[in-house]
Amino acid sequence: MPLYEHVFLARQDLSQAQVDALAENATKIVEENQGKVVKTETWGLRSLAYKIQKNRKAHFVMLDLDASGDAIAELERQTRMNEDVIRYMTVRVDEHEKGPSVMMRKQERSDRGERSGFGDRPDRGPRPDRGDREARAPRAQEEI
Numbered sequence: 001m002p003l004y005e006h007v008f009l010a011r012q013d014l015s016q017a018q019v020d021a022l023a024e025n026a027t028k029i030v031e032e033n034q035g036k037v038v039k040t041e042t043w044g045l046r047s048l049a050y051k052i053q054k055n056r057k058a059h060f061v062m063l064d065l066d067a068s069g070d071a072i073a074e075l076e077r078q079t080r081m082n083e084d085v086i087r088y089m090t091v092r093v094d095e096h097e098k099g100p101s102v103m104m105r106k107q108e109r110s111d112r113g114e115r116s117g118f119g120d121r122p123d124r125g126p127r128p129d130r131g132d133r134e135a136r137a138p139r140a141q142e143e144i
Contacts, residue, residue: 001035003096004065004072008079008088009058012045019059022084026063029075035067038096043103052086060103064096 006026010019019042027037043060052058065072072090079088 001066001068003038003093004067004090005093005096006063006065006072006075006088006090008061008085009048009052010061010084011053011086012055012057012059014059014084016042016059018084019061022082023061023063026075026079029078030063030065030067030071033067033071033074035065035071037063038066039064041101041104055086058086062101062103 008022008026010022014022023040023042027040030037041062043062045057045059047057048055065075067075076088076090079085
């Protein structure tokens with residue numbers, strides 16, 4: 001069967017238990033249509049880039065699915081009718097990621113050092129697009 005990733009955003013005023021119930025409902029819909037949910041990831045409450053239906057934040061949930069097109073169509077139909085889901089997207093993939101997704105690994109990256117100042121670059125030198133400053137002729141002075 002084809003492989004899919006289904007991500008949905010739930011309203012910010014829902015509790016974590018309600019968000020988990022939404023994910024369980026989606027799992028039940030897929031399994032009723034002879035599909036299976038390989039992995040479920042809850043990314044938590046995150047800020048949105050812009051307001052969606054008066055929400056500034058949303059609970060993000062991703063499901064890795066192994067299901068037919070009919071199961072996906074039914075899942076999307078049910079998701080569309082649910083008022084607690086403000087956005088969703090289903091994408092067909094060639095294979096599922098092994099281990100945690102990129103969003104989950106992003107939180108683990110704490111080994112990144114502090115950003116250095118702009119002038120601390122070791123490759124500092126004349127910029128190739130401007131040329132050497134001494135090679136340019138001085139500006140002419142205007143007389144008043």
